[in-house]
Amino acid sequence: MIEFTDDNIQKLFGHEAAEDEDPERLKKYYFKSSIYDRIATDLPIRILVGHKGIGKSALFKIAKDQLPFTFFKTTCAVVPARQTEAKLNTAHR
Numbered sequence: 001m002i003e004f005t006d007d008n009i010q011k012l013f014g015h016e017a018a019e020d021e022d023p024e025r026l027k028k029y030y031f032k033s034s035i036y037d038r039i040a041t042d043l044p045i046r047i048l049v050g051h052k053g054i055g056k057s058a059l060f061k062i063a064k065d066q067l068p069f070t071f072f073k074t075t076c077a078v079v080p081a082r083q084t085e086a087k088l089n090t091a092h093r
Helices: 006-013 023-029 034-039 056-066 082-091
Strands: none
């Protein structure tokens, strides 16, 4: 019988955050949706907006690994600062 410890769960289902997942493992189970196809299009700029946990980091991690270097000459990830997020959470109480 499998004991569902944090380590065993991570081994079975992968890491909860794409940026912390092993790139080789992520490539094995990542599903390329129509959003991936739009990111893979040759555009001068790509802006991806989505809720937390929707898979934005995973999408770019896979795309950067599988597309030619010229697609991602400059990468800039815009994320909320941890302090700002903490302040917002406190303000909503």
